[in-house]
Amino acid sequence: MEKINIGIIGFGNVGAGVVKIIRERGANLSSKIGLHLEIKKICDKDTVSKRNVSVDKSLITKDAHEIIDDPKIDIVVELIGGIHPAREFITQALNKGKNIVTANKALLAVYGRELFALASDRGKNIYFEASVGAGIPIIKSLREGLVANKFNSIYGIVNGTSNFVLSQMSQQNYSFDEALREAKEKGFAEKDPSLDIEGMDSAHKLSILSYLAFGRLVDLSDIFVEGISCVTNADINYARELGFAIKLLAIAKKEKDELELRVHPTLIPEDHLLSSVGGVFNAIYVSSDLAGNLLFYGPGAGQLSAASAVVSDLVDLSHDIKAGLFRPTLKISPDTSIKKLRKIDDIESRYYLRTMTLDKPGVLAKIAGILAKSGISIASVSQKEKGRQEAVPIVMIIHSAKEKDMRTALGTINKLDIIKQKAVAIRIEEL
Amino acid sequence: MEKINIGIIGFGNVGAGVVKIIRERGANLSSKIGLHLEIKKICDKDTVSKRNVSVDKSLITKDAHEIIDDPKIDIVVELIGGIHPAREFITQALNKGKNIVTANKALLAVYGRELFALASDRGKNIYFEASVGAGIPIIKSLREGLVANKFNSIYGIVNGTSNFVLSQMSQQNYSFDEALREAKEKGFAEKDPSLDIEGMDSAHKLSILSYLAFGRLVDLSDIFVEGISCVTNADINYARELGFAIKLLAIAKKEKDELELRVHPTLIPEDHLLSSVGGVFNAIYVSSDLAGNLLFYGPGAGQLSAASAVVSDLVDLSHDIKAGLFRPTLKISPDTSIKKLRKIDDIESRYYLRTMTLDKPGVLAKIAGILAKSGISIASVSQKEKGRQEAVPIVMIIHSAKEKDMRTALGTINKLDIIKQKAVAIRIEEL
Numbered sequence: 001m002e003k004i005n006i007g008i009i010g011f012g013n014v015g016a017g018v019v020k021i022i023r024e025r026g027a028n029l030s031s032k033i034g035l036h037l038e039i040k041k042i043c044d045k046d047t048v049s050k051r052n053v054s055v056d057k058s059l060i061t062k063d064a065h066e067i068i069d070d071p072k073i074d075i076v077v078e079l080i081g082g083i084h085p086a087r088e089f090i091t092q093a094l095n096k097g098k099n100i101v102t103a104n105k106a107l108l109a110v111y112g113r114e115l116f117a118l119a120s121d122r123g124k125n126i127y128f129e130a131s132v133g134a135g136i137p138i139i140k141s142l143r144e145g146l147v148a149n150k151f152n153s154i155y156g157i158v159n160g161t162s163n164f165v166l167s168q169m170s171q172q173n174y175s176f177d178e179a180l181r182e183a184k185e186k187g188f189a190e191k192d193p194s195l196d197i198e199g200m201d202s203a204h205k206l207s208i209l210s211y212l213a214f215g216r217l218v219d220l221s222d223i224f225v226e227g228i229s230c231v232t233n234a235d236i237n238y239a240r241e242l243g244f245a246i247k248l249l250a251i252a253k254k255e256k257d258e259l260e261l262r263v264h265p266t267l268i269p270e271d272h273l274l275s276s277v278g279g280v281f282n283a284i285y286v287s288s289d290l291a292g293n294l295l296f297y298g299p300g301a302g303q304l305s306a307a308s309a310v311v312s313d314l315v316d317l318s319h320d321i322k323a324g325l326f327r328p329t330l331k332i333s334p335d336t337s338i339k340k341l342r343k344i345d346d347i348e349s350r351y352y353l354r355t356m357t358l359d360k361p362g363v364l365a366k367i368a369g370i371l372a373k374s375g376i377s378i379a380s381v382s383q384k385e386k387g388r389q390e391a392v393p394i395v396m397i398i399h400s401a402k403e404k405d406m407r408t409a410l411g412t413i414n415k416l417d418i419i420k421q422k423a424v425a426i427r428i429e430e431l
Numbered sequence: 432m433e434k435i436n437i438g439i440i441g442f443g444n445v446g447a448g449v450v451k452i453i454r455e456r457g458a459n460l461s462s463k464i465g466l467h468l469e470i471k472k473i474c475d476k477d478t479v480s481k482r483n484v485s486v487d488k489s490l491i492t493k494d495a496h497e498i499i500d501d502p503k504i505d506i507v508v509e510l511i512g513g514i515h516p517a518r519e520f521i522t523q524a525l526n527k528g529k530n531i532v533t534a535n536k537a538l539l540a541v542y543g544r545e546l547f548a549l550a551s552d553r554g555k556n557i558y559f560e561a562s563v564g565a566g567i568p569i570i571k572s573l574r575e576g577l578v579a580n581k582f583n584s585i586y587g588i589v590n591g592t593s594n595f596v597l598s599q600m601s602q603q604n605y606s607f608d609e610a611l612r613e614a615k616e617k618g619f620a621e622k623d624p625s626l627d628i629e630g631m632d633s634a635h636k637l638s639i640l641s642y643l644a645f646g647r648l649v650d651l652s653d654i655f656v657e658g659i660s661c662v663t664n665a666d667i668n669y670a671r672e673l674g675f676a677i678k679l680l681a682i683a684k685k686e687k688d689e690l691e692l693r694v695h696p697t698l699i700p701e702d703h704l705l706s707s708v709g710g711v712f713n714a715i716y717v718s719s720d721l722a723g724n725l726l727f728y729g730p731g732a733g734q735l736s737a738a739s740a741v742v743s744d745l746v747d748l749s750h751d752i753k754a755g756l757f758r759p760t761l762k763i764s765p766d767t768s769i770k771k772l773r774k775i776d777d778i779e780s781r782y783y784l785r786t787m788t789l790d791k792p793g794v795l796a797k798i799a800g801i802l803a804k805s806g807i808s809i810a811s812v813s814q815k816e817k818g819r820q821e822a823v824p825i826v827m828i829i830h831s832a833k834e835k836d837m838r839t840a841l842g843t844i845n846k847l848d849i850i851k852q853k854a855v856a857i858r859i860e861e862l
Binding site: 011021027028031032033034062103129134135136137140141144146147167212271273276277285288289290291292293294295296297298299302304305307308309311312316323324331332333 | 566578708721724725735740762
């Protein structure tokens, strides 16, 4: 049986999962695909730590060039994460005529344009199913299953850590800090969770999803990013009273001939499927013009889940290599109806607005007056019990308004001496 | 640019959709795949009716053999549905060296074994993404995206008509007949809706899903099938009070070394994602050993949705043809841990049980006594308001029991003179 030689750079959690699957399912995979997947070399700077799969010492190296420079290796799997030296390794491997499998969303978000261009130039492929939603086959679905479709929007819950935190705040009535502490204890959050909590990990994934759906690899700086640390469990409860859940969404949305790209906590209708996505799960809600509105849901992380995606890439690539095919579905064609990216200032949205004010007459009139001055109209208002705190929460739903106007108004409101805390404004999506 | 010649047999709703997409997106598809999809011939016995796409008369024929026997045609798309003459057309086309795309679930469920064997024998492929869940890329996901996985279970809402009826009964408090009438008015149900409502369409799709997940094309007679016409809106309301929704599920489930295959109305926890799948939508909940629990959701029918799946098959097949590839991922490998199919008599399940009894002392004792005699124990009982009817509903949740024992007990209960209507028993799945 023909053999495909694989070199793995990065023998961490996911790397060990890939080795485990190929070890245990090798015969089964071979009988399905008619090819034998052979792990020829594994590179990691840590060659000492125990993994949950045992490999012959002769397979292990500290030197990535034993993989990159080996003419017998067909596919290089990059699983070290981060920008450097992943970028250099992949570049060198492409130049040596290797095909690439990677799970590295940060790298693709930042250097995707450069790497995809080089791959195309070399007639090689980069597969990256594990970069978004781990084992959920969302990349393949967008690129192949929905190949004939144009896309209107993508709404993704693509960061398990943030979703776990928001879910626990909602279900257990935890504060943000309590929920984050639990996430850390359970191994769902890193020691420094800012990449997840502040939305940047979601932005990396959004960049990849919008590349697939709209054919554009945008600069990360063109994605508006706001994390969940401003969300309190009071907001979650008030939102629920109004029929909404709060989720950290990665949004790519076509509005006329412009594309909006943003990551932020979002109020969505409580009866929408995305509202039911709890814990560390991920879900991507795709609006397409032929196949309609689709949801893809599953665990967004995990050793075997991510490794499942890497192995499916390896199988696809092996077919390509056998067939001598530069797989043309990888050619992403840009949606030519999109003329430009819409800046965050120019988006229009409904908003949830909570202010904490002194409990005295005329407060509401003052706030409403400022909003009116910016041309912003209020859909509903409710004043909440003030509880033990000195200030009174006033919760408003704002009719569709321009972000720029909303910010101007918020700036003025926050300067009022009746305002005891910075106002919280959260965008609403109807989906 | 290399050309792939396509012949379409069946110029109905989906056929016209396929032609429309290839017409309108042809250039875009070509730029993605590097091949030109050319519709060379379209066959339908009705050459008169207007379609929502206009085609040159010279393309149209009433004679399928103008497609099957044309040596220039690479792919035959079968969209006439039903068993005959679809089976004969596909057989002849395979024998003439064509690759096949079909949306015909009934045909694959009944003659899949024969047709897949013939295709393999001829080194040709049969693609069938549109046969389950229309544009939801579930076939591709199971076969390619999850290629490394073993599966524990599949729970599918795969019949939009039934799901619409149950949703309207639940949301509008309609009777079964009222909901079905609305489905017909909206074009969601056929004049004779029995194939949908009685579960056979779901069984066809289950047969295909279990082939992909467990490698077995079972006889349809090995799938237990029960439709939704026994479900009343009272049952839906009682189930809701107990925290359950009622859905028509297609279930393929591995229990130790046996496989259960069944279609029936099912109580599932109300907070499970599948419970939120409303209207004509479909969803397939897949439990896999590496990628975990996944959900695929979308419209289960519709001209462009089904056509979207057909076109994605055409693109994949075109790659295969260009590469001279008999696509090995089509080799389904059987799950060898499964030793036999479990008969419905031998399954174990919790049950929802509703009896309509005379309102007099000792009734409950009698029913409970019969259940106890069969070794069946009751988890909860509630007697409902009798409303305007003469009889009193008693609703029970039954602890896990063997189907055979449950049937014996029901037979005895139904013969009691205190029983005013045949008892309704609905299986519960915890998911």
